[in-house]
Amino acid sequence: MRILYIFPHPDDESFGPAASMYLQLKAGHEVFLYTLTKGGATKVRHELGLSIEAMGEVRYQEMVAVENVLGLTGMRVDDFPDGQLAYMDPRVLEQAIQAHIEALQPQVVVTYPVYGISGFHDHLVAHAVIKRVYLELRDRQVPYLKRLAFLALPDNGESPFMGNNFRIKQSPPGHIDCSMPLSDEARNAMREALNCYKTYQKTIAESQVVEKVGDTNHFEFFGESFDPPVTCMTHGLTDPA
Template identity: 60%
Template sequence: MRILYIFPHPDDESFGPAPVMWQQLEQGHQVYLLTLTRGGATKVRHELGLSVEEMGDVRYREMLAVERVLELTGMTVLDLPDNGLAEMDPREIERVVKAHIRQLEPQLIVSYPVHGVSGFHDHLVMHAVIKRVFLELKDGGADYLKRLAFLTLPNKTEQPLQQGTFVMKHSSPDLIDCEVKLRPEDIEILKKALSCYKTYQDVIKQANVVESIGDTVYFEIYREEHEPPLANLTDKL
């Protein structure tokens, strides 16, 4: 099965889904990654004294290291404006995403949910674009598209999942349709993928990424309800 992950920034693929991508590759699926920006507008660039373009080049090289760690089937990194997707004509974003999907013809697409996990506006735009493109292609006869899933965090408590600078958004339990359990080796892959982002190690530590994910990665599945939740995103396809 061909699986396409679509995110706006470098490191989005490693802040959660990386071990699931690894599992899927291990299971014999083809796993592709499309990233819309090079992430050059990050505030980290000021600490390094780099321009947006220079920081984008650095983060792109870090992504190439992630590609090698995960042994992805394929990866494409575009150069749309980081921190600027909300100011773009959404039809332009839709066109490039649609072209990539038509080229690969994936059965499963994975992106961000309506709250974007972090709430960052690039993530929110990403959700709206993916949902619209998915439905438009389906309506146009793209029968190869079988499922649209959204990476999320579960709302298991009434308190924010994280305290301090990084307070993540989450989905209510009734929206969780898939819970992928992680083995120790999957968590090691997650750590290796995160370690590729040399310039982002302070952010990764502050966000407690590994601890926040724990031993399970959660997904919503668009227009599907599964109780109990599926154990794999490819189940029942």
């Protein structure tokens, strides 16, 4: 099957779902990544003395390294203004996202949940516009699109912080529809993907993201409910081939 991950920034794919992407590729699925920005507005640029444009090019090259590490089927990186998605006409984003989905014709689209995990407004906007595009395409009864999944962290009673500085939003009990076990090999692939972001290593270390993700990736499914959660994102879907 064809699975498309859509996120607003570089490194969003490596802060969690990279392990699942690796496993899906190993299982024979086609896995694509699409980011809406190059992530050039990150505060790290000040430490490096780079402009937003120059930092965006650095992060883009880091993403290319991730593409190679994971062996992605394909990757697209747009250059919408990082940190400014909330101030854009959402229809512009929707048009770009819809065009890319129509070109790839994925069975599954994956993005952030409604609370964006970190709560950053770019994440919230991405969720809203992607969900709207998904629903419009489903209303048109396109034959390929089957599922919208949201990367999630379950509320298991532990601290809602990644490390000491990153407050995260967790999925309430019962909202998790898919809990995908991660092999040691997949977790190592996630570490390798994170290591590609050379300019972001301090943030990655402080977030303790590898420890927080643990040995399972969790996802919510829009408009579906699985109790207990399934262990495969494509559970119950028919391969169009």
